[in-house]
Amino acid sequence: MAKKKAKIIGYTVLTSTFLLSGCGLLGGETKQKIDPPKTVSVSKEQDKKQAAEENTKSIKTELYLIDKNGYVVPQTLNLQPTKSVAKQALEHLVVNGPVSELLPNDFRAVIPEETDISVDIQDGVATVDFSKEFKNYQPEDEMKILQSVTWTLTQFDNVGSVKLSMNGHPLTKMPVKGTPIGDNLTRASGINIDTTDVVDITNTKPVTVYFIGGEEGSYYYVPVTRRVSNNDQEMITAAVNELVKGPSEKSNLVSDFAPDVKLLDSPKYENGKVTLNFNENLYNSFKEKEVSQHLLDSLVLTLTEQKGVEKVAVQVKGNAELKNDQGKKLTEPVTRPEKVNTGSF
Numbered sequence: 001m002a003k004k005k006a007k008i009i010g011y012t013v014l015t016s017t018f019l020l021s022g023c024g025l026l027g028g029e030t031k032q033k034i035d036p037p038k039t040v041s042v043s044k045e046q047d048k049k050q051a052a053e054e055n056t057k058s059i060k061t062e063l064y065l066i067d068k069n070g071y072v073v074p075q076t077l078n079l080q081p082t083k084s085v086a087k088q089a090l091e092h093l094v095v096n097g098p099v100s101e102l103l104p105n106d107f108r109a110v111i112p113e114e115t116d117i118s119v120d121i122q123d124g125v126a127t128v129d130f131s132k133e134f135k136n137y138q139p140e141d142e143m144k145i146l147q148s149v150t151w152t153l154t155q156f157d158n159v160g161s162v163k164l165s166m167n168g169h170p171l172t173k174m175p176v177k178g179t180p181i182g183d184n185l186t187r188a189s190g191i192n193i194d195t196t197d198v199v200d201i202t203n204t205k206p207v208t209v210y211f212i213g214g215e216e217g218s219y220y221y222v223p224v225t226r227r228v229s230n231n232d233q234e235m236i237t238a239a240v241n242e243l244v245k246g247p248s249e250k251s252n253l254v255s256d257f258a259p260d261v262k263l264l265d266s267p268k269y270e271n272g273k274v275t276l277n278f279n280e281n282l283y284n285s286f287k288e289k290e291v292s293q294h295l296l297d298s299l300v301l302t303l304t305e306q307k308g309v310e311k312v313a314v315q316v317k318g319n320a321e322l323k324n325d326q327g328k329k330l331t332e333p334v335t336r337p338e339k340v341n342t343g344s345f
Contacts (some may be wrong), residue, residue, distance in 0.1 A: 057080070057081055058078035058080060059079050059081055059085060060078060060079075060342070061085065061092075061155075062074040062089075062152065062339055062340060063077055063089060063092050063093060063099065063152060064093070064147065064152045065104075065108065065148070066107065066108050066110055066144055067106060067107055067220075067222075070144070071213060071253075072144050072148050072151070072191055073213065073220060073222050073223075073341065074223070074339075075104055075341050076341055077099070077102050079092065085156065086121060086126060086153055087117060089155075090117050090119060090128065090149065090152065090153070093110050093148055093152060094109055094112070094113065094114075094117070095108070095110075095111065095112060095113040096113045096114075105218065110137075110141060110149075111130075111137075111145065111148075111149075112133050112134055112135070112136040115130055115134045115136075116130070116131035117129070117130060117131075119153075121158055124159065125159075125162070125163060125184065128149065128163070128165070129165045129166070129167075130164070130165070131166070131167065132167055134166050134175070135166070135175040135176060137176060139176050142176055142177045143179060143193075146174065146189075147190075147191045147192070149164070150162050150185040150187065151223075154187050160186065161186045162184065187208075187305075188206060190206050191208065191223050191224070192222060192223060194226050194247075194248055196248045196250070198227045201227060203230050204227035204229060205228060205230055206226070206228075207225070207235060208226075208305045209223070209224055209226060209242045209243050209298070210222065210224070210301040210302050211224055211246075211247045211253035211298065212253060212256070212298065213252065213253050220341040221297060221298065221340060222253055224253070226242050228242065234266065235306055236267040236269070236276075237263060237266065237267060239302050240263060240302075243255065243298060243302055244259065244262075245259075255295075255298065256284070256294045256298065257298075258282075261278060261279065261281045262279045263276060263277065263279075264278065264279055264317065265277045269309075272309065272310035273310065273311050273312070273313060274303055274309050274311075275314075275333075276312065276314055277315040278316050279316070279317065280316055280317060282295070282316050289322070290322075290325045290327075291314065291322050291324055292324070292325050293324045296314065296324060296330075296334060299312060299314070300312045300336055304335075304336035310336070311333040311334060311336075312333055313334075314334070
């Protein structure tokens with residue numbers, strides 16, 4: 001397949017080697033002619049203090065929403081503390097629900113309007129019961145709803161799988177198109193599934209990689225599940241190869257991997273760390289010997305989806321003294337951020 005390649009500019013909006021942090025809204029203060037001035041100053045300081053306290057108390061939560069191109073994408077939003085963070089997260093997936101005022105541009109919620117939700121978590125299984133309004137969705141959103149609910153809930157440490165019911169009755173298939181649900185929904189079922197060029201899906205297994213969506217000034221990372229051959233024993237290598245292969249030509253996604261990037265050695269794994277040694281085509285700039293930060297982000301997000309992988313060390317022809325395209329030295333292995341797509345792109 002031809003490689004879809006887009007060199008992305010404007011990287012200065014990235015805030016760190018990989019640990020993405022939330023961004024605030026900056027606005028100028030309107031000058032007020034009020035006497036005495038001290039009263040105004042105190043009020044402003046109190047407002048700032050209150051805003052800081054509210055931000056500290058909020059909980060960063062990944063909500064899997066639908067972007068303008070139909071992809072299910074994690075967006076990290078600050079939600080208020082509650083006794084049931086799992087239920088709260090799902091309630092923020094309801095159309096015209098509490099997420100309405102928080103939605104990023106060109107994103108929409110996935111669960112039908114006015115749907116009531118309850119969540120019961122036992123032994124790692126989250127059982128979700130929806131009210132009858134749940135069936136009022138468009139047929140083309142059926143898989144997106146399944147993926148959104150599953151990936152939103154499995155972000156929590158105490159949830160490994162999900163079961164669905166409606167009005168207290170277990171769902172074995174979705175109510176509109178009849179998509180089979182099975183016993184338990186897990187991340188292994190995939191997200192934004194791409195089966196391009198797959199002839200015999202029965203002889204394949206899933207691998208999830210992260211490409212880049214959005215546009216300049218508002219980029220975000222989109223998980224895509226591909227199918228690789230059952231003969232691929234080394235899943236880390238398989239994942240890297242899919243990143244290099246790039247997104248489908250039919251998609252609206254891009255990648256910062258050049259098509260001639262190759263691993264020179266087999267990945268080395270030790271105590272949660274994977275070390276990868278690439279050829280020089282990994283460089284974003286041969287002159288400066290820089291590595292694209294977007295490339296590093298996609299790589300780390302992808303590989304830390306693999307069981308047991310916690311951090312990634314990158315080398316080029318055995319050289320570990322690299323720097324990103326912001327000139328920052330990559331002296332330590334890169335870890336996955338606590339949350340994805342926090343708005344700092």
